[in-house]
Amino acid sequence: MQFDQILQYTLSGLSTGAIYALIGIGFSIIYNATGIINFAQGEFVMLGGLLTMSCLTVLKLPLWAAIPCAIAVSTLVGILFERLAIRPLRQPTPINLVIITIGGSILLRGLAMLVWGKDTHSVPPFSGDAPIAIGGATILPQHLWILAITLIIIFINKIYFYHTISGKAMRACSYNRRAAGLVGIDVKRMVLFSFIISSAMGAVAGIIVAPLTMTAYDVGVMLGLKGFCAAIIGGMSSGLSTVIGGLILGVLESLGAGLISSGYKDAIAFIILLLILFFRPQGLFGKADSERV
Amino acid sequence: MLEVSGITQIFGGVTALDNVSFSIAKGNITGVIGPNGAGKTTLFNIITGIYSQTAGTVTLEGKNVSGFPPERLARLAMVRTFQNIELFGGMTVLENVMVGMHTRSSSGLLACALKMPWTISEERRIRDGAMKWLEFTGIVDLADHLAGSLPFGKGRLLEIARALAVEPRIVLMDEPAAGLNSQETLGLAQLIKRIRDLGITVVLVEHDMELVMDICDRIVVLNLGRKLAEGTPREIQESPEVISAYLGDDD
């Protein structure tokens, strides 16, 4: 009985963790390419879910068409965000960047409220909602979708960063932006690319989670922060460490909510965040040489 | 005055400084010279508490100060300047120098916020003291300008004025002549001599050989993280090791 419960919490924790991981990787990609923590990252998660909902209900598109449509629009917003908010900034000090991305985040949230109102909206699951039994626990098909899609995205990511020219250029930027510029990499383009990739990833996360949790104009805040927490655990890596970070966070949250108190569920992520920042700023798996400045 | 002994610094497997020892006499101007990559700036950063060394000790007036943070060294009357001048760009020239009086004043946060009577007289003392150092360095007419708007040469003078406001017994200058034109370098040489005449010990890392040979009493030569030679300018100029290190014909 107790074991089944733990299994149940762990399984559902893994799927929320996968979402955190996707969002966290989005944070890391932008951070590595630009040194910016994009506080608006969570808003793309919100956009993904709500745009899918609109494509389904307003445009009457089938799901397989609604999803790419939502991703495309979110990515477009990501491009506009980079062009209109990040690039024109004349004094890109860390504080100004924090303020401008927060400003952008609030603006996007406000516009979403204007478009979709304050209600929560639901998105139908991708393949029904008949529970599947695993041991003494049950999961929904959507949980499997989340895990599978996350795996695929991470795989594509890996191929992009290690086997394509622009992916390699982006990694070069993350090691040393100036040197990358000197060897002829168009750093500004890479910055734009990083915003494209992470807004698309954020949107995907928002789309696959929406059938489980419903969605609304303000879901981006918490999901964004949890994703950041995953990235911090992973030492701002855009690969496996952040995925593990997300999964750890998801499972701990789920166990904490189930076994201790659901009210403090959200606090768990922030306590982990603070502990990591205070004691292991290089991430849980990183070597102690990187400085968080 | 200042003694470094056995200073070794290893950065991720690379030995930047290897067992460097020398001592600096009170009231002297000492130059630390050496080709690029000799470890001069690293040594300065260790002496002034910016880095902590892998091994070795720094002794200031008989006191072991290894690993002391810079603010503690300032209280022990040691101060430095930076190669790429580090001014408080958003503050006026006068205010910059007033920050230099920090260790020479004591009003705390609450006393300042409540404007206790003694803070007002202290403030006057800080202002007068700062003006004195602006006069000493000859930039008093710039007192109300924003430090961030100064031309480089004037910024260098401001940085020195600010350091002097600490009322140090020893000043370390990291390439004070870098970025100065020949006119300004001449003025700088005079200024450094006047600083020594105040009884302040001066140590400088410098590339401008003419300046070093002109004003230094002693010279320490570093090469590839090791001390190569030490002596008076004349001795250094005639030292075969130094000449070969500089001309690079030792292989």
Next chain:
Amino acid sequence: MAKPIRSGSDAMKRDFLLFIGFSVLVMLAPQYFRGGYMMNVLVFVGINTMLAIALNLLLGYAGQISLGHAGFFGLGAYLSGIMTTTFSLNPWLAMPLAAVAVGSLAFLIGFPVLKLKGHYLAMATLGLGIIFFIIFNETYEWTGGPSGLSGIPYLELGGISFNSDVKSYYLIWGFTLAVMLFALNLASSRVGRALRAVHDSEVAAQVLGVNARLLKVQIFALSALLSSIAGSLYAHTMTFISPTSFGFNFSIELLTMVVIGGLGSIYGSFLGAALLTLLPEILRGANDYDIIIYGGLLMVMVMYMPGGLVRGIPALFRKLAGRKGGVDHA
């Protein structure tokens, strides 16, 4: 900040007159803005001014961001509220006790928090603020949870209870002016200079003997303490508090006030607080959409007026005047 003036005593005299003038305006305001509603709004302007100044000391002077200040504000409000309701303490005693408790807590947390810089500092303080918010919501037995804490007593002095709009106005603005004077003094002092020095170049400040680490923690604690006092005053003026007033959104609102008014300007904080408090009142009906305006304002200010209104408006006038008149500036 205005142009520097040659002699120190001239500058002091000018600052003093400016403050006196401002205080007179504040004291006369109730003569011109009659009506409980307007008074009530001006009470909020006062509280927000205190909070904006507190945050500005940290962000504008020391250059350290905090996205969790609503938490300290809430902590002050709740501590005051709980001490005066559950423990029936005198509000005048509860307020300083709360302030010292919050200040001490911030001092302790400050050491690990302020080791972080830039984005990481922003995230850590944001996390702190959210943890406080969750605590306000979850410790029902003390705070009443999401439904709030009511029955908090008004402040009283010499038999006068500060229970009407005009009386609250004078109470709050008395405190606000005191906080303003406190901050103005601090800013123009040895400690204020050290703070700005740390902002501009931490390493140079350290070399000159400024203990940057301790100073940052001290100012963080002071900022939290002032926010706590504002929180206590809020609790004793509203007599009812609930967690929604102390969430992440309010931290962002405070940040917006400081940035819009002008980083490192005390009067700027007043301008920012006044603008952001009055704006929703002016845009009545568009109430829900004020967050769009905050977001837009933040972005526009950082992009086009990074010095805030207090510097941007005079610069704008100078530019316009220059364009019309032409030659007075060489």
